[in-house]
Every structure is written in C-alpha cells, then in structure tokens.
Amino acid sequence: MFRIAVLVSLVVGACATDSSTGIDPSAITCPPESTLSYENYGQLVIEEQCLSCHASKERPKLGTLEDVRASRQPIMRTAVSSTSMPRGTGMLLEERQILGEWLACGAP
DSSP: OHHHHHHHHHHHHHHHSOTTTOOOGGGOOOOTTOOOOIIIIIHHHHHHHTHHHHTTTSSSOOSSHHHHHHTHHHHIIIIISSSOSSTTOOOOHHHHHHHHHHHHTTOO
C-alpha cells in the first residue's frame, strides 16, 4: 500500500510541475499590470529564439503575430513549461516565465 501511495504522489507531482524548468503551467497568468506587447517584447523573442527554424518551413510556423497567436498552446507546452524549445539555446527560467505571461495575456 505504501508503494502505491508513493507512486501516486510521484505521478501527481510530475504532472503539476515540469521538473526541467520548475514552471507549473497552471500558475502562469496574465498580470493585470502587464505592459508586454508584440512590439516591445514578443517580436524580439520570437525572432531571436524561434525564427531560425520556424519562419516558414517547420511547424508551427511563427513568422507573423497571427501565427504565434494560433500556436500559443504548443509554445506554452514546449518553450515555457518545458525546455524542449528552443533547441540548443540557454533560455533562462525567467525568460520562459515572461514568455508564458505574454502568451497568457493573449500575445498582444
């Protein structure tokens, strides 16, 4: 019985927080005072971190703001709550958190 309880707690804990980043996706929200926009934040991050692969040839395509908005959930899953993307970069936890907040605000 004890082994089952330990196993259940490990599974639940793994689902709640991605251990590779420490970001719990359900905790990422849009702060009411957020001033992040595509012009002052999103465009630069997408250009620097994503477009070498996702400009036009790979899915998801991220070449425009509309493309980014259409791909918010996959971006949250692979670049905010995990370290799967961007490949080969050292995107910091704080950078992933800010990206998540911008996406949670609707990528304005």
